[in-house]
Amino acid sequence: MSQRNSQPRRSGRGQARTRPEKARASRAAAVAPAAVNHDDRMHESALGEKLSAPLRWALDAAASPSIAAADWLAQDINPGFDSAIELLTSDRASVEDLRKAKSAFKTMRILGETVADRRLGARLYLAAIASGLVHHQLRISRQSDAALTRALDRLVSDRGVDPRLQQLAGTAICSLKTWPPPESPLIADPNDVEEEPEDLEDPGSTAPRASTRGTG
Amino acid sequence: MIREVGLGDPTSAAKAMQRLTRRYWPAVYAYVRRSGHDVHEAADLTQGFICDVMLSRQLVQNADPGHGRFRSLLLAALKNYLRQQHRRGAARRRGGKLPREIDLDRAAETVADYRSDDSPDAAFAAQYGATLVRQVLDLVRADCLKDGQQAHWAVFERRVARPLLLGEAPESYATLIEHLGLPSAAQAANMLVTVKRRFARTLINEVARTVSDPVEVEAELNDLLKHVERRR
Numbered sequence: 001m002s003q004r005n006s007q008p009r010r011s012g013r014g015q016a017r018t019r020p021e022k023a024r025a026s027r028a029a030a031v032a033p034a035a036v037n038h039d040d041r042m043h044e045s046a047l048g049e050k051l052s053a054p055l056r057w058a059l060d061a062a063a064s065p066s067i068a069a070a071d072w073l074a075q076d077i078n079p080g081f082d083s084a085i086e087l088l089t090s091d092r093a094s095v096e097d098l099r100k101a102k103s104a105f106k107t108m109r110i111l112g113e114t115v116a117d118r119r120l121g122a123r124l125y126l127a128a129i130a131s132g133l134v135h136h137q138l139r140i141s142r143q144s145d146a147a148l149t150r151a152l153d154r155l156v157s158d159r160g161v162d163p164r165l166q167q168l169a170g171t172a173i174c175s176l177k178t179w180p181p182p183e184s185p186l187i188a189d190p191n192d193v194e195e196e197p198e199d200l201e202d203p204g205s206t207a208p209r210a211s212t213r214g215t216g
Numbered sequence: 217m218i219r220e221v222g223l224g225d226p227t228s229a230a231k232a233m234q235r236l237t238r239r240y241w242p243a244v245y246a247y248v249r250r251s252g253h254d255v256h257e258a259a260d261l262t263q264g265f266i267c268d269v270m271l272s273r274q275l276v277q278n279a280d281p282g283h284g285r286f287r288s289l290l291l292a293a294l295k296n297y298l299r300q301q302h303r304r305g306a307a308r309r310r311g312g313k314l315p316r317e318i319d320l321d322r323a324a325e326t327v328a329d330y331r332s333d334d335s336p337d338a339a340f341a342a343q344y345g346a347t348l349v350r351q352v353l354d355l356v357r358a359d360c361l362k363d364g365q366q367a368h369w370a371v372f373e374r375r376v377a378r379p380l381l382l383g384e385a386p387e388s389y390a391t392l393i394e395h396l397g398l399p400s401a402a403q404a405a406n407m408l409v410t411v412k413r414r415f416a417r418t419l420i421n422e423v424a425r426t427v428s429d430p431v432e433v434e435a436e437l438n439d440l441l442k443h444v445e446r447r448r
Binding site: 050051052053054055056057058059060061062065068069072073076077100103104106107108111112113 | 342345346349352375380381400401402403405406408409410412413415416417419420423433434437438440441444445
């Protein structure tokens with residue numbers, strides 16, 4: 001496209017150009033749009049209608065980079081949810097959604113760019129397990145009752161946690177006390193993998209680990 | 217970038233000016249086109265504005281750095297230029313000329329992206345934002361490749377950029393894991409978030425270059441968003 005159009009077009013007034021025109025052409029040539037390649041075409045197509053999402057990324061990230069990252073993960077898991085908290089506290093989230101959320105936030109907890117990312121990842125990872133207990137009467141973790149209860153207790157008393165997640169954690173603790181729930185035939189997720197005990201610990205200010213290890 | 221043009225050494229000032237012009241011609245063209253000029257007149261007037269106002273009159277260098285956003289300055293200068301051209305009838309005298317400096321096919325693509333009920337101001341703002349996003353995508357892609365994050369970019373491109381811009385279906389994580397050799401969907405999802413965050417940072421930085429005070433960045437982003445959402 002651009003190659004074809006980079007060829008000079010004939011002026012309706014003939015070939016000769018005046019000196020001012022030549023000067024203008026010379027300046028304009030220096031600033032003319034670069035050759036349009038496939039990617040430029042991709043960027044241009046229908047972009048006007050699709051601009052709001054990228055602009056919102058910038059606004060969201062400016063407000064809170066960590067929460068924005070968590071919300072983007074949640075939206076990627078299920079576009080029907082706008083935020084991580086909405087996904088994790090809604091009974092509309094499927095078990096599959098929660099399982100994906102648990103893996104994604106566990107990875108964020110391990111590989112997050114900042115301490116705030118890793119801390120938020122740890123809280124949301126735990127919240128995904130809590131949501132499975134509360135909304136589906138299903139354990140999507142093989143942590144022991146004691147380890148889960150300790151971690152959920154910390155979440156309830158953590159002042160940095162959204163009150164909706166604290167409430168979720170509190171309800172999950174109650175569920176664990178009466179586990180297994182009589183109305184549910186499911187006791188544990190048989191596809192879940194064993195996790196290391198430290199998976200429920202707060203990552204604190206430690207640096208991100210080199211790999212994700214297991215993401216169960 | 218605006219400060220670079222105004223204060224930098226001649227070489228970096230020239231480069232900055234070139235970037236500015238490449239960035240803003242689609243918005244200028246969009247405004248002129250939606251003002252009722254045909255494709256050739258619009259291309260001619262756009263070229264005239266860039267050469268006569270942005271370059272010759274040093275629009276950027278003469279801008280008052282304490283006086284708001286470059287987008288507003290550019291639009292005001294463009295409106296003034298078009299009024300002058302209308303009075304002089306210069307556009308008509310140049311009618312029929314097909315300047316080769318502006319790619320008319322690309323310009324037509326730009327026009328195709330407008331809604332018929334867009335006002336010139338709305339078309340200007342939307343095209344301004346579109347060009348900004350396109351250039352930020354280019355910068356982010358280059359940065360990812362430079363930093364060895366080819367896989368990060370590939371995940372972002374196939375899951376977000378192409379679906380967003382071309383309407384393609386996002387590639388599944390299973391496919392991405394297989395094609396890119398990634399360890400898990402969770403890691404791929406976090407790689408995508410890394411690039412989105414990089415995009416956001418770069419967009420904020422680019423907008424910061426066009427406002428006189430960094431605190432105006434959010435207002436400028438909100439203003440662009442308002443124009444874009446009004447078009448839906």
